[in-house]
Amino acid sequence: MKFYARLILFLVINFGALGLGAYLMNDGPRTTWYANLEKAPWTPPGWVFGFAWTTVMICFSIFMAKLTEAKNNSTIITLFLIQFVLNVSWNYVFFNQHYILLGMINLILLTGLIAFMTFKFKPQLKIYTLFILPYFVWMIVANSLNGYILFTN
Template identity: 30%
Template sequence: MRLISERDGQNRVRWQPYAGAAAVVTAAAAIGNAATDSRSTWYQRLSKPPWQPPPWAFGATWTPLYGSLAWSVGRAWSQADKREHSKLATALAVNLSLNAAWSWLFFAARSPRAGLAATAALNASNLHLIRRTSRNDPCAAIGLLPYAAWCWFATALNAKIVHLNPRH
C-alpha cells in the first residue's frame, strides 16, 4: 500500500510536491519554535487553565500535525492544475505565516492578546486552506481537519489565558 499514490505519465510517484510542502512547513515550524519558550519566567507566571496540556504534549502533537499539513498540501498540489498552484501556494503561505507569527506575538512579544488575534486569524486561514485544498483533492482536505481542530483548541486555550491574565 502506498501513502503517496499520485503518479506521473510514466507511472512514477511524484515526490516533489510533498518535498516542497514539507520544506516550507518545516521552515515555518522552525521559525515559530525559535520564539517559543515555555520555560521562561514570564510564561511560568501566567495563570493557565487546569485543562492545559503539559509542555511536552505540544511538541508531541504539533509534529504529526505538521506532517499531515505537508502531506495534504503536497497531495492537493499534485492534483491541482497550473492555475490552482498559485492560489494554493498563497493560501499555504498565509496559513504558515500566521502559524509562526503566533509564537512571536505570544511568547516573544509577551502578548497573549496579540497571540489570540493571530490564532483567530489562523482559524479563518485554516478554513480557507481546507476549502482551497478540497477543490483539488477532498481527501487532502480531510487530512487538514486534525490541524484545524488543534488550532481551535489552541485558540480556546489562548482565550482562557487572556481571561485569566487581564493585565498581560
C-alpha cells in the first residue's frame, strides 16, 4: 500500500477514534459533574482541545503512515491498537464513569506508550519522529490536567 493510501487509512481510523471517544464521553465537559470539579488554573478553553486533538491526529497519522512504510509488522499494529483503546477508553472512564484515578492510570499508560513509540522507532523514522511529538506533548498536558483534578477533588 502506498504512503498516501496508508495516510488516509490512519486519518480515518484516528478521527474515528476521536468521534468514538466523543460519543463515549456522554456530553462530559458540559455535565454538572465536570463543571463542579476543581480544575487546574492552566486548563485551556474548550476550543483548544478540539484544535489540539485535530493537530495531534493529523501528525500521528503521518507518523503511522511513515512507520508502516519503513517497517510494517504485527508489533507496530499491536502498539497502534493499544494506543487506540487507551485513547478512546479515557473518555468513557473519566467523563462517563467519573473514575478520575482510573483515568489518570489510563493517561499514564498512554503517555508511556507514546514515549516508547517515539524512542523505539526514531532510528527508522529519523526526522519523521517529529510527527509524534505533538501527541507526546499533549499527553503531558492531559496528565497535568487529570492529575490536578485527581489531587484536588
